[in-house]
Amino acid sequence: MKSRPAPQGRRERAKEDKRRRIMDAAHALFAEHGVGGVTMQQIADRADVAIGTLYLYASTKAELLILVQNQKFADAIDDGLAAADAAARWGADTVGVVLAMIEPVVACIREQPENGRTYLHELVFGDPAEPHRRDGLTLSLRLEAGITDILAADPAIDDADAATLARVVTSIIHVTTAATVHLHENLPGILDQIRQQVTAVLPHVQSRDDGGSPAVSSGCSTM
Amino acid sequence: MKSRPAPQGRRERAKEDKRRRIMDAAHALFAEHGVGGVTMQQIADRADVAIGTLYLYASTKAELLILVQNQKFADAIDDGLAAADAAARWGADTVGVVLAMIEPVVACIREQPENGRTYLHELVFGDPAEPHRRDGLTLSLRLEAGITDILAADPAIDDADAATLARVVTSIIHVTTAATVHLHENLPGILDQIRQQVTAVLPHVQSRDDGGSPAVSSGCSTM
DNA sequence: ACTCAATCCTGAGCGAACTCAGTTATTTTG
DNA sequence: CAAAATAACTGAGTTCGCTCAGGATTGAGT
Numbered sequence: 001m002k003s004r005p006a007p008q009g010r011r012e013r014a015k016e017d018k019r020r021r022i023m024d025a026a027h028a029l030f031a032e033h034g035v036g037g038v039t040m041q042q043i044a045d046r047a048d049v050a051i052g053t054l055y056l057y058a059s060t061k062a063e064l065l066i067l068v069q070n071q072k073f074a075d076a077i078d079d080g081l082a083a084a085d086a087a088a089r090w091g092a093d094t095v096g097v098v099l100a101m102i103e104p105v106v107a108c109i110r111e112q113p114e115n116g117r118t119y120l121h122e123l124v125f126g127d128p129a130e131p132h133r134r135d136g137l138t139l140s141l142r143l144e145a146g147i148t149d150i151l152a153a154d155p156a157i158d159d160a161d162a163a164t165l166a167r168v169v170t171s172i173i174h175v176t177t178a179a180t181v182h183l184h185e186n187l188p189g190i191l192d193q194i195r196q197q198v199t200a201v202l203p204h205v206q207s208r209d210d211g212g213s214p215a216v217s218s219g220c221s222t223m
Numbered sequence: 224m225k226s227r228p229a230p231q232g233r234r235e236r237a238k239e240d241k242r243r244r245i246m247d248a249a250h251a252l253f254a255e256h257g258v259g260g261v262t263m264q265q266i267a268d269r270a271d272v273a274i275g276t277l278y279l280y281a282s283t284k285a286e287l288l289i290l291v292q293n294q295k296f297a298d299a300i301d302d303g304l305a306a307a308d309a310a311a312r313w314g315a316d317t318v319g320v321v322l323a324m325i326e327p328v329v330a331c332i333r334e335q336p337e338n339g340r341t342y343l344h345e346l347v348f349g350d351p352a353e354p355h356r357r358d359g360l361t362l363s364l365r366l367e368a369g370i371t372d373i374l375a376a377d378p379a380i381d382d383a384d385a386a387t388l389a390r391v392v393t394s395i396i397h398v399t400t401a402a403t404v405h406l407h408e409n410l411p412g413i414l415d416q417i418r419q420q421v422t423a424v425l426p427h428v429q430s431r432d433d434g435g436s437p438a439v440s441s442g443c444s445t446m
Numbered sequence: 447a448c449t450c451a452a453t454c455c456t457g458a459g460c461g462a463a464c465t466c467a468g469t470t471a472t473t474t475t476g
Numbered sequence: 477c478a479a480a481a482t483a484a485c486t487g488a489g490t491t492c493g494c495t496c497a498g499g500a501t502t503g504a505g506t
Contacts, residue, residue, distance in 0.1 A: 011472055011483075039462060050486040055464065117348065124402045125344060164423040168395060175394040179347045200387040201424050234502060262492060273456040278494065
């Protein structure tokens, strides 16, 4: 009766609609007040569902945050991959390419420090069984794989070490962007800290200032 | 009446006694059930104080955990420093010395995984204003300083880089010991992961089996 | 010995994350 | 189309971390 219910059952559509409302509500409230400044009840009210329903879509407040942040994170990683590609084509050295890749990601995390910190933390330390967290971890792996590729392209880096070093770089990013010690610093400051550590870690031309060694280099590669 | 009240006022003694009881209760219950399996009320009961009183001695459940764990952590660091000294005297290479230093610390954290993970996390991500957390951070710095010394003693490592690399090593330890991904692994497994990463990170003699290219390099720089 | 600050302790109560038994809406079956 | 089966939703209730107004204890002043 009354026209075709159209694609799929009505139930599916209702669910999809609810998911949207919940995500929108959570996104808006988290963005405005930070995770800690919002209650699940508020989100449920804004999404016009009961709290119980909210917990059907995200089994935890953290999961809800992750659900929302995954989107931004995914975009940031895509941006980073593109930027890294551009930088590599432009002739930047390995550290430069890595930083180009990282920059959007760090910016995304530090955009709203509280949310970004909590997000990162929940990803790494939370229960990977939760579905949204799983998605986030997959994203995280994509980031790490991207870094691995960049490192593997450097002739000075043994291919066998590339993955290990990429993991190290990931740890550096995680701690530097999320630790309370660095909370007061702005984005350029954070990126500098990361650059310093990544530079020290990669088997690059050691920047000695005792003479006149060319800084940017990668020029040592024979390409 | 009745003998000398002895050292200081009675109040001070009562406070000291309470602190002891609280720490003992927290220590025992955390050890047996893990942080998540114990309520503040249980701790208060066991220490024979009111909950309100508990919060006078540790302003947060996390702070209470930190208060308890700091002791073990401090001991572990001392053990590590001693072990590193021994290893160095014995002639171990830099990675070996670093691992000797780290081993007791990792063992301490993984002794009761849940508590160790939470402890580490609260240290790094919590509010440094809380006094006990401050103490823990100081310990953390001691660990990092120890690693810095070890690295600085290696002629292959630029003194300027030692501190930076020590921070990287600290990040590696933090993520590898506390991330959920590594939760299932046992202590040797964790230490292996750390060894692998530390080895990749330090500008050591790269083990090349491809023939004869002089490994250490940095040789591409014109120095 | 009495008063009276100062300090410390107490536990009922509050807020918020999360649960679950019961209800309602949708789809399937006869 | 009605009835049964299934899936989804609801919100009062539970738990636990944490607070704070009031009560008890101590030690100094007189």
